[in-house]
Amino acid sequence: MTPTELERLEAIRNLAMCPSSPTGEWENAAVCFFRQCRKEGSFPYRLQASDSRLLMGFGKYRSMTVAQVVEKFPRYAAWVIQNVQRLDPRVRRELERLLVALYAAE
Numbered sequence: 001m002t003p004t005e006l007e008r009l010e011a012i013r014n015l016a017m018c019p020s021s022p023t024g025e026w027e028n029a030a031v032c033f034f035r036q037c038r039k040e041g042s043f044p045y046r047l048q049a050s051d052s053r054l055l056m057g058f059g060k061y062r063s064m065t066v067a068q069v070v071e072k073f074p075r076y077a078a079w080v081i082q083n084v085q086r087l088d089p090r091v092r093r094e095l096e097r098l099l100v101a102l103y104a105a106e
Helices: 003-017 023-040 045-049 066-072 074-083 089-105
Strands: none
Touching: 003 023, 066 074, 066 089, 074 089
């Protein structure tokens, strides 16, 4: 499995595990994940060892982790904190934590 395929599979796995994913979406992601594992004939050990990372869970970045969004789109992350009222509290805390760390490092 190539690194790109592993990244895709990891994103699918994260979407399936995200508590804020809608029912049909996480179910489809889970099916897709295990279908790919069966096709490969094994479960990628790299994914077994990695921790479950928190996904944005909505919008066009829903399959990206909170950390990826903050790293690539920090202004969007700040906008989300200020403008999305029904944001998952865990996502909000993680966004705030990562943005503080990002701006403290500058």
